[in-house]
Amino acid sequence: MSASEIYSPGLEGILAGETAISTVEGGLRYRAYPVTELAEKTGFDEVAYLLLYGDLPNRRQLKEFQDRMAGARAIPDPLRDLLGALPPATPPMDALRTSVSVLAHFDPETEDSSHQANLHKAERLLGQIPVAIAAQFRLGRKQPLVATRRDLGHAANFLYMLHGREPREAEVRALDVSLILYAEHEFNASTFAARVVCSTESDLHSGIVAAIGALKGRLHGGANEKVMDLLRAAGGPETAEKWIRDALARKERVMGFGHRVYKTGDVRARILKEFARKAADATGQARWEQTAEIIEGVMQREKNLLPNLDWPAGRLYHALGLEVPLYTPIFVMSRVAGWSAHIIEQLDNNRLIRPRARYTGPEVRSVKTLAERG
Numbered sequence: 174m175s176a177s178e179i180y181s182p183g184l185e186g187i188l189a190g191e192t193a194i195s196t197v198e199g200g201l202r203y204r205a206y207p208v209t210e211l212a213e214k215t216g217f218d219e220v221a222y223l224l225l226y227g228d229l230p231n232r233r234q235l236k237e238f239q240d241r242m243a244g245a246r247a248i249p250d251p252l253r254d255l256l257g258a259l260p261p262a263t264p265p266m267d268a269l270r271t272s273v274s275v276l277a278h279f280d281p282e283t284e285d286s287s288h289q290a291n292l293h294k295a296e297r298l299l300g301q302i303p304v305a306i307a308a309q310f311r312l313g314r315k316q317p318l319v320a321t322r323r324d325l326g327h328a329a330n331f332l333y334m335l336h337g338r339e340p341r342e343a344e345v346r347a348l349d350v351s352l353i354l355y356a357e358h359e360f361n362a363s364t365f366a367a368r369v370v371c372s373t374e375s376d377l378h379s380g381i382v383a384a385i386g387a388l389k390g391r392l393h394g395g396a397n398e399k400v401m402d403l404l405r406a407a408g409g410p411e412t413a414e415k416w417i418r419d420a421l422a423r424k425e426r427v428m429g430f431g432h433r434v435y436k437t438g439d440v441r442a443r444i445l446k447e448f449a450r451k452a453a454d455a456t457g458q459a460r461w462e463q464t465a466e467i468i469e470g471v472m473q474r475e476k477n478l479l480p481n482l483d484w485p486a487g488r489l490y491h492a493l494g495l496e497v498p499l500y501t502p503i504f505v506m507s508r509v510a511g512w513s514a515h516i517i518e519q520l521d522n523n524r525l526i527r528p529r530a531r532y533t534g535p536e537v538r539s540v541k542t543l544a545e546r547g
């Protein structure tokens with residue numbers, strides 16, 4: 174078949190596949206449920222189940238799912254030793270990419286890409302990834318590891334493993350809502366990367382490793398780690414307006430604003446903004462919220478650009494006392510549910526993803542031998 178002449182840089186506006194997992198048309202929905210309602214009425218564990226199994230769980234299904242994830246909350250000793258041996262400055266996102274790759278070597282079903290085996294692996298990764306993030310965090314600070322708690326949900330257990338103290342309910346709920354909002358987003362760059370890898374009939378862990386690599390970039394998930402740098406550079410409410418105007422005059426990209434798909438605002442950002450504000454008020458950090466508000470106003474008036482989810486997420490995580498390099502790994506803790514659902518969907522009806530490119534090189538030329546080339 175010859176290539177069609179439809180070409181759109183960055184695949185903007187191109188339908189590159191079909192999915193029943195989520196849509197951004199008419200407001201973001203996961204498996205047909207509006208994300209606004211999911212954030213209000215469910216928790217992340219329910220949403221992860223929804224993405225993987227197609228519908229919300231009943232009580233029994235949720236309990237069994239949580240037990241399976243909690244049972245997987247461990248990493249093999251060689252991975253723990255490796256994390257302890259990494260240079261202390263290793264970015265957590267890079268260490269997490271390595272961790273998932275290493276976990277593949279210890280998974281009993283790595284090479285089994287059946288629907289069932291991929292569900293098992295997704296559940297195990299949901300359990301293991303927070304353990305790996307917390308282990309590298311604590312080992313890098315020469316702190317003893319904190320044993321996981323089976324009785325705690327995904328968000329609560331993560332905070333517990335990180336800080337060694339039981340988190341407050343409001344902290345858990347705020348983190349949990351951010352995980353719900355991060356869990357899935359149609360054909361974003363990292364999800365597409367995962368689907369491309371697995372369309373070759375490679376394994377789920379390879380797809381997740383590729384997705385983590387794609388998510389790391391600052392135009393994608395990496396943006397949430399840039400938000401506090403930006404706010405600190407802006408200085409505070411007194412200097413924010415001048416700072417952002419100067420940044421725009423220098424044609425800088427302002428992290429946390431704009432979106433390839435949402436041109437009239439990201440509903441996820443509106444939901445999380447409330448949690449960021451409450452967390453900042455509770456910890457005496459309202460100053461950063463005021464600074465953010467001023468920047469939002471200028472971005473809208475001058476560029477007609479609205480915040481995306483990373484804008485409030487960066488502030489929320491800071492208000493929760495989390496260190497900046499953990500922000501994109503936290504995104505992974507959640508999005509692994511969406512990525513896995515997409516890999517499973519891709520393989521249920523697989524066709525190798527292999528587009529064409531428009532050739533822009535020179536006309537055909539003939540090869541000179543090395544002797545002729547001198």
Ligand SMILES: CC(C)(COP(=O)(O)OP(=O)(O)OC[C@H]1O[C@@H](n2cnc3c(N)ncnc32)[C@H](O)[C@@H]1OP(=O)(O)O)[C@@H](O)C(=O)NCCC(=O)NCCS
Pocket residue numbers: 183391392393394396425426427428429430431432433434476478481482483
């Ligand atoms: C997400 C993003 C890559 C989407 O980009 P896109 O769909 O390719 O949009 P474009 O790059 O075509 O941007 C359109 C215009 O808006 C500008 N723009 C877009 N986002 C901007 C931002 N965050 N800051 C400043 N200007 C921005 C572009 O410079 C461009 O202006 P121009 O037409 O004068 O050149 C982009 O908005 C961005 O870089 N945002 C910051 C990173 C971020 O927050 N990423 C997380 C996304 S969830």
